[in-house]
Amino acid sequence: MKKRIHIFGASGSGTTTIAQQACSKLGYRHFDSDNYFWLQTAEPFTEERPGDQSLSMMEADLSSCGQWILSGSLTGWGDSIIPHFDLVVFVYVPQEIRISRLENRELERYGSNVLPGGSRYESCREFIEWAAAYDSGTRNGRSLLKHEAWLAELNCPTIRITNLDLAESVEGVITAILA
Numbered sequence: 055m056k057k058r059i060h061i062f063g064a065s066g067s068g069t070t071t072i073a074q075q076a077c078s079k080l081g082y083r084h085f086d087s088d089n090y091f092w093l094q095t096a097e098p099f100t101e102e103r104p105g106d107q108s109l110s111m112m113e114a115d116l117s118s119c120g121q122w123i124l125s126g127s128l129t130g131w132g133d134s135i136i137p138h139f140d141l142v143v144f145v146y147v148p149q150e151i152r153i154s155r156l157e158n159r160e161l162e163r164y165g166s167n168v169l170p171g172g173s174r175y176e177s178c179r180e181f182i183e184w185a186a187a188y189d190s191g192t193r194n195g196r197s198l199l200k201h202e203a204w205l206a207e208l209n210c211p212t213i214r215i216t217n218l219d220l221a222e223s224v225e226g227v228i229t230a231i232l233a
Contacts (some may be wrong), residue, residue, distance in 0.1 A: 056140035056211070056231045057082075058116070059123045063145035064188040064196060066152035066159070068217040072145065073125035075224045080231065083119045085112070087126030097177075105131055127196050129204045142212045143227055144205055146198075149189050151218070156185050 059082075061069045070086055077084040090108040093101045103111075109132065116122060116138060128135055147155075160168045160178045168178040184193050191197035205212060213230045217223040 056233075057121045058138050058140045059143065059227070059231060060128070060135075060139045060141075061123060061125045061143040061145060061227065062087075062127045062129070062201065063217075064147065064152055064198070064201075065185045066156040067145040067147040068155075068220065068223065069125040069145050071220060072143075072215075072217065072223050072227055073123040075220070076227045076231070077123050079224070079228060081121070083122040085115055085122055085124045087112070087124060087128055087132065091126075091131065097174075099181075100177075108132075109134055127201070129196060129200050136208065136210075139208070139210045141230055142205065142208055142210055143230065144201065144212065144214045145217050145223070146214065147217050149186060152188070153182060153186055156182060 059073075059076075061073050061076075063069050073084050073086070076082070088099070090112045091103060092099050093103045095101050112124075112132070112135060116124065116135070124135070160174075160181070164172075164174045164178070166172055167174040169175060184195065187193035188196055189198050191199045211230075213226070215223050215226050
């Protein structure tokens with residue numbers, strides 16, 4: 055049984071939801087990289103936490119328990135965490151599905167503020183455009199190419215999931231953890 059798992063993928067691929075549900079079924083603790091990477095601000099996900107602070111906070115939390123799942127991308131800033139992993143799960147979702155999920159999530163989070171004329175319309179559109187560039191790698195930040203390269207460098211067991219059905223994805227992760 056694997057005890058320290060990292061689940062990552064593009065924004066909107068379902069890494070957090072898969073991690074939360076797997077943790078609930080297994081009794082593991084869930085941690086999300088966004089809680090370390092981003093400062094808590096009035097407008098969320100706009101101000102990065104200093105890298106050394108992010109890593110020290112994450113290290114402290116991960117070392118505080120024996121069984122955990124860390125969701126979210128660490129590519130480019132969290133490589134010092136890699137030796138902790140017993141299993142890494144890469145979650146892929148086709149672009150059109152991811153973008154639809156993200157647009158729905160933004161609407162659920164911020165309501166009419168993400169609609170034309172709303173206070174978050176421009177930032178929401180910028181975020182969606184950034185997320186849409188994941189497969190092509192034409193924007194800074196996460197990309198399929200960067201994630202594939204990062205995955206290829208890992209020395210721990212890895213699996214890939216195409217998250218088209220949440221229940222199947224969660225069961226796939228749980229099966230890999232218990233193997």
